[in-house]
Amino acid sequence: MSNKTRQLLTGNEAIARGAYEAGVTVCSAYPGTPSTEIFENLAQYKDSIYAEWAPNEKVATEVAYGACIANARSLTAMKHVGLNVAADLVFTAAYNGVGAGFVIVTADDPDMHSSQNEQDNRRYAQFAKIPLIEPADSQECKDFMKEAYHISERFDIPVLFRTTTRVSHSKSLVTFGEREEQSPARYVRNIPKFVCTPAFARKHRPELEEKLKALEAYANTSPLNSMELGGGKIGVLSASIAYQYAKEVFPANASFLKLGFTWPLPMDLIRTFASNVETLYVVEELEPFMEEQLKAAGIACIGKQVIPPMFELNPEIVRRGIFGTEPEVAKLNLDMVPRPPALCPGCPHRGFFYVLSKRKDFVITGDIGCYTLGYAAPLSAMDTCACMGGGFSLGMGMAKAFAQQGITDKKIFGVVGDSTFFHSGLTGAVEILYNKGNMIPCVLDNSITGMTGHQDNPGTGFTLKGEIASKIAIEDVFKSFGYGNVIIVDPQDLKAMQKAVDDALASTVPAAIIARRPCILIKRLKHDVGKCQVDRDKCRGCKVCLKVACPALHMTDGKTEIDQTLCAGCQVCAQACPFGAISRLDEQKGE
């Protein structure tokens, strides 16, 4: 790659490049939208960077932090909710400080494009007392990464680097720079610094406050913060992607204070800026994070009274808030049918949920992954989905509640995916066994981390770099815990799937189900794909096949038809059909 040409990169690609240029050598993460592509792109620098998928965000953050203690510049990255998992370490790492630079990327998801909440992780910087950096485009993603390492080392503190979906996933032009090769000092044990006993922690506590004061002083002069005086009466304080929206909305003579270093806030700089304008707007997405601090400091400003405090912003929303203008939009009289996400044609999860959907006495506690889509009609086979690992533990709580209430006619199935099992299903599986949970843990093992776009995990046998790794067998894990009846089944075989459920329910020893079939989209595997077709003479239009919720099926003139461009030939619909009207084309020909 030539260094001086401009390339159109996503924020995530630029962050990976920035980590490379910063001389980072150790990186660990768990995938999560919208952060995943950072690490997928780090793999291209494998000659100079060690990068891995860890089992979860807590482990990833610990690995990266350990590396920084050993004087390697290190990186971890996660989606916003991943930081909840990693938070345990982060608060203490703030006290201890770093060896070499340590940066934690949090990719927030305003509007919940692919998330369960839209928590504003800027609060974490303030809460954990670590500096916060927010880029507003891809060039800044790259450049600010380098600066983040300088800040981390200069102030001896981890740095939180926050993007949003629009920063991570939108593309803008980036000019590359050179890598800053590091010459790390040889590691020396430092007990007072890195052993967080109460005595040492009490010593670090006031030191941390001093660091934050020094960081605020730095923020006032940081090149990441810039003032653009336009000569008009209006001033705008903004950061991250909201700055881009504000730039399009406010008149050309508006003044801007654009912050890239957003905690501790540069209060002196903000006061100077405020004194240059008559009306100060704070344009920020999600929480009134900056606005609250300005108001607490006695700086008058207008923020969330005109800018919505939830969901994503865009230029239209900012314009409406500030100027009250509505866009002209064509009014069409159309009944817009939604196109909700659905399990793909050929998805191995379909058979599992189809079999479980037939029983009204089943309670199914689900989890985060493609298989969450088991909730969707017409399957509607899910009771809960809240967080990684909750598929097992929420079911456990329900089992205990039912027991307390004398309810005996409910059968509970806890459902997690293979990657989720390693992420935080392990402890739930222990809990169920240890505390005698009356439920069946199920792992929907499609042999990949699916929804985030196919990342390897401890069960796939490959690493982030595609190298062969120890393949941890989920059945061995269950057995080693003490599950006496571990049933492995191909969920695409509906009879076998039904038998697995019946066997698990009848089991006299703790049972677990592993529904195993690789995701049909895994490129390195050969799949038995084909096309199914409906014999229109045999089809009676009963619509039983539609209950498998396959996007390839629809009704035409009262009979089922299969879209040949979508069908993968999995034959779940064919097994569901009571009249044998559906079969594989290649099998009809006797091949």
Add this chain to the structure above:
Amino acid sequence: MANFTGKSILICGVGGQGTLLMSKTLTAGLVAAGYDVKMSEVHGMAQRGGSVSTQVRYGEKVYSPIIGRGEADVLIAFEKLEGARYSNLLKIGGTALINDYEVMPLPVSSGAAEYPQNIYDEMRKGFDLRIIPASTIAKSLGNIRCTNIVLLGALVRVFGLELIDWNAALTASVPPKVLALNLAAFDAGYQFEG
């Protein structure tokens, strides 16, 4: 758009139809032509079959990678219903370039809803509607997967982007073994008289 003098293009369709390759080729051409370019994609929850959209903005200087309602200059829809769905982002009188192709959403295929029959009639009321059988053209060229490049050719025609070296942009973004097919697809889209 007081401070934006460039153009905004909205591309939408159903996951798996190839919207990403089209936007990649489009932006490669625009960057090579010297424009400032920003592009934003929405990744849906599922890998395939969901509603997908990409926004491309270019000009002398681009700030926001996304637009609000009524701001796109042109809408390219790989699927008819998706074209209707995203048309609220298109400015009144803007060009709607629609692939004459239907993919049934699950509520329709499961019988819970009807596929709207009045899409073209309604869109004509607000926009400069151009209907192109891009998937049919792509099939006749040998592979429905080049629907995206047929549509790119049509876009270049209706939007007047001829000064950009699209041959170079295609060469940079598609694998060599399907380059000839995609060049033919581009040409067929460009030549289409709607």
